[in-house]
Amino acid sequence: MSFLDVLSVIWSGFGVTAEVTLLSLAYGVPFALIFGILQFTTQGWCRHAATIVIEFWRSSPVIILLFVFYYALPLAGLTLQAMSVAALVLGLNIGGYGSQAVRAALQSLDRGQYEAGMAMGLTRIQTLMLIELPQALKAMVPTFVNLLIQLVKGTALVSLITLADMTYKAKSVAQMTFDPASAYMGLLLSYFIICYPLTILGRSLERRLAVAKEGGHV
Amino acid sequence: MTQEHDAKSDDDAIVQIRNLHKWYGPFHALKNISLDVRRGEKIVICGPSGSGKSTLIRCVNGLERYSEGRILANGHLVDHRSDHLRLICQEVGMVFQHFNLFPHLTVMENCTLALTRVRKIPKAEAIEVAQHFLERVRIPEHGNKYPSQLSGGQQQRVAIARSLCMRPKVMLFDEPTSALDPEMIKEVLEVMTGLAREGMTMLCVTHEMGFAREVADRIVFMDAGAIVEEAPPEEFFGAAKHERSRKFLSQLLH
Ligand SMILES: Nc1ncnc2c1ncn2[C@@H]1O[C@H](COP(=O)(O)OP(=O)(O)OP(=O)(O)O)[C@@H](O)[C@H]1O
Ligand SMILES: [Mg+2]
Secondary structure (H helix, E strand, C coil): CCHHHHHHHHHCCHHHHHHHHHHHHHHHHHHHHHHHHHHHHCCHHHHHHHHHHHHHHHHCCHHHHHHHHHHHHHHHCCCCCHHHHHHHHHHHHHHHHHHHHHHHHHHHCCHHHHHHHHHCCCCHHHHHHHHHHHHHHHHHHHHHHHHHHHHHHHHHHHHHHCCCCHHHHHHHHHHHHCCHHHHHHHHHHHHHHHHHHHHHHHHHHHHHHHHHHHHCCC | CHHHHHHHCCCCEEEEEEEEEEEECCEEEEEEEEEEEECCCEEEEECCCCCCHHHHHHHHCCCCCCCEEEEEECCEECCCCHHHHHHHHHHEEEECCCCCCCCCCCHHHHHHHHHHHCCCCCHHHHHHHHHHHHHHCCCHHHCCCCHHHCCHHHHHHHHHHHHHCCCCCEEEEECCCCCCCHHHHHHHHHHHHHHHHCCCEEEEECCCHHHHHHHCCEEEEEECCEEEEEECHHHHHHHCCCHHHHHHHHHHHC
């Protein structure tokens, strides 16, 4: 099997890798926004509860979460499809990190922005949605791109719960050809091909934001 | 005590501050402040750094919570029910030391935001109102720019226009010129003087004594959280009664 053949088998798993990534984002982005905002705006028990949820998803090993949700939940009568488990676990894990970026970006805004909003009679929610979040989101873009790259790399784990992603395909090629070296080199190259453009995108966004900060607008 | 205050109060008072106390933890930041602002009156508050000037005017529109006492703004009790505060904030405008314009919005959007979102008037109408007040602060041509493209003095004038758009009954100013370069202070003070001439009720923390002398009806001098002296400008500048006011004035002049 030529190296090109190896690559083409690996890339036949790209659809699954992409699907896991996109579905994870569908869980992770709302989670990051909602919990980051909760941590920023609430106090007392509500804030504690949000923190506990975030820390659970952020500080548990992803591979163990995957196994628990895939193998242990069915014992409790809840069976989720492998794809759903993968998206949920990867999404909320990355969303846990994302929520900290959201909170930090909101906290780093000048408090005068909030005060000006409240002083003109906006509600707390309007101040958040119209004044604080738009500014914070801009500041968060580079972090979010980095988290996206983390996420893509993290999808390699889903092969462990039977999903036929690129890593899964590489493993099967390795077993079939008894040539793990070229299979895994092909896999490494494949992730690089996906992630490198994202890195470049992240850097260019960062540059544009830095310019915008000086010039004041994007 | 109450009698004295009742005698002092009159129905004309658009802002009534009564026996106000504010603690930051153990720190007593405002000590039994009572002050009435009559409709159309211009009051300048001055005093050394940390004397509680900002804290006092921020209590008036609820940005700061007071611990004891009572404030009425245009007849509404300033408490911490958010719907009450929103009502009060629609009638009491505020201009900040650091302008606090919204950097992600254009000058025009800064000015129309509260009109469309709080007053809920149509956008076209809001733009007309905003344009009117931008003309009044003499920057009609910068509506499409972003705040960072303007000079400090222009930004502060936009901030004034943004407040005026809501047609407030009272304007609060917290050291509106102290973040500005000297050459820009004048343009902002001119706008404020114009506003005063047109009869706006103003409560203004500033150390611009020329402005105070020219427009203030009363000067309120604060020190260590209390009002030490309250007098018309000619009296305050000519013959301040209290040692602390005299000391403050002499430091300001030298
Ligand atoms: N959030 C806070 N927590 C604790 N103390 C505070 C807080 N805000 C203000 N203070 C204290 O209250 C006092 C009054 O503060 P304030 O900002 O009202 O003074 P100021 O007269 O406006 O002074 P400046 O001229 O420096 O603006 C100061 O001693 C300040 O340290
Ligand atoms: Mg102050």
